[in-house]
Amino acid sequence: MHTDLSLYKHHIPMHAAGTFYKSSGLIKPKRLPGYLFGGISLAVLIGWLFFKLCDFLSFVYLNFILLFGVLLLSIIAYTSLRMYSRSRHHVLNIFLSIIFCYVAWSAQWSFFSMQWNYGFSFLEGTFNPGATLQIITRRMVQIDTEHLNRTAGRFPFSGGLAALFYLVEFIGFMLPVAYLWEDRQYYCEGCDKFYERKEAYVTATDHFLTHLGEEGDNRQYRFLPLIQFYGKLAPIYKRKREVIKVTVHYCPKCLDNNIISVSTFEQQPDDDNRNNATLTKEIAITEGMYIEKVMAEIIIRKFA
Numbered sequence: 001m002h003t004d005l006s007l008y009k010h011h012i013p014m015h016a017a018g019t020f021y022k023s024s025g026l027i028k029p030k031r032l033p034g035y036l037f038g039g040i041s042l043a044v045l046i047g048w049l050f051f052k053l054c055d056f057l058s059f060v061y062l063n064f065i066l067l068f069g070v071l072l073l074s075i076i077a078y079t080s081l082r083m084y085s086r087s088r089h090h091v092l093n094i095f096l097s098i099i100f101c102y103v104a105w106s107a108q109w110s111f112f113s114m115q116w117n118y119g120f121s122f123l124e125g126t127f128n129p130g131a132t133l134q135i136i137t138r139r140m141v142q143i144d145t146e147h148l149n150r151t152a153g154r155f156p157f158s159g160g161l162a163a164l165f166y167l168v169e170f171i172g173f174m175l176p177v178a179y180l181w182e183d184r185q186y187y188c189e190g191c192d193k194f195y196e197r198k199e200a201y202v203t204a205t206d207h208f209l210t211h212l213g214e215e216g217d218n219r220q221y222r223f224l225p226l227i228q229f230y231g232k233l234a235p236i237y238k239r240k241r242e243v244i245k246v247t248v249h250y251c252p253k254c255l256d257n258n259i260i261s262v263s264t265f266e267q268q269p270d271d272d273n274r275n276n277a278t279l280t281k282e283i284a285i286t287e288g289m290y291i292e293k294v295m296a297e298i299i300i301r302k303f304a
């Protein structure tokens with residue numbers, strides 16, 4: 001039983017099993033400045049790191065590895081910041097993700113222009129797209145000139161090819177937006193907390209799907225207690241197989257309004273003997289649906 005009276009003060013709405021989670025769209029105004037300026041600062045830092053490392057390595061193909069680093073770092077940084085902000089406003093979250101990714105990209109060009117004295121201030125080079133474009137154009141002309149003259153022999157490629165690299169670079173910097181597009185975390189409005197999650201796998205997929213089929217249109221996964229779950233998938237050899245992943249999302253504080261997501265996957269054979277289970281081809285069966293509290297409690301215990 002709840003002993004925390006503050007829970008009742010907030011009037012937590014109980015969501016009926018079978019209905020779907022919908023984000024409230026609320027934000028924490030006090031955390032908005034931290035979200036915005038924290039994100040821009042992290043973006044500038046990521047841009048600076050990329051610029052410094054590219055400058056240090058100065059071998060163009062390594063830049064692609066660095067670009068992958070930018071991708072990972074951006075996702076970690078902006079996801080953490082979104083958690084901090086507790087923003088449930090989808091459009092705001094996407095908008096800020098785009099801004100942060102763009103600023104990381106434009107900042108590295110701005111640092112570049114400062115190093116080579118292109119005549120733009122840091123703020124101009126970063127926040128004025130026209131200035132950023134001029135920096136890139138000047139750089140391409142510079143590469144073309146040196147390429148044609150072959151004076152220093154520094155550029156084995158033309159400005160046009162460089163432009164292609166820069167385009168890939170831009171895409172690499174913006175790619176985290178695709179990941180950040182989804183709000184992956186559910187939020188308990190009553191407790192002011194993000195949900196936690198537990199997941200487990202089903203290998204007897206026919207059994208599972210038969211039960212699901214028997215529930216008809218009114219699927220609420222009441223059969224879950226009958227299912228055998230595995231916390232970790234054993235690697236398989238030779239042939240691929242179908243597996244089902246069940247994720248239960250729950251508020252660690254109140255444990256009301258539990259949410260389930262179910263997908264099928266193809267588990268690939270572990271050909272390299274790396275003892276892992278690679279899952280591909282996800283097909284979502286149910287995403288973000290409330291289930292009965294009793295059912296959730298049973299599977300949370302089973303998943304532990």
Ligand SMILES: [Zn+2]
Nearest residue numbers: 188191251254
């Ligand atoms: Zn809660």
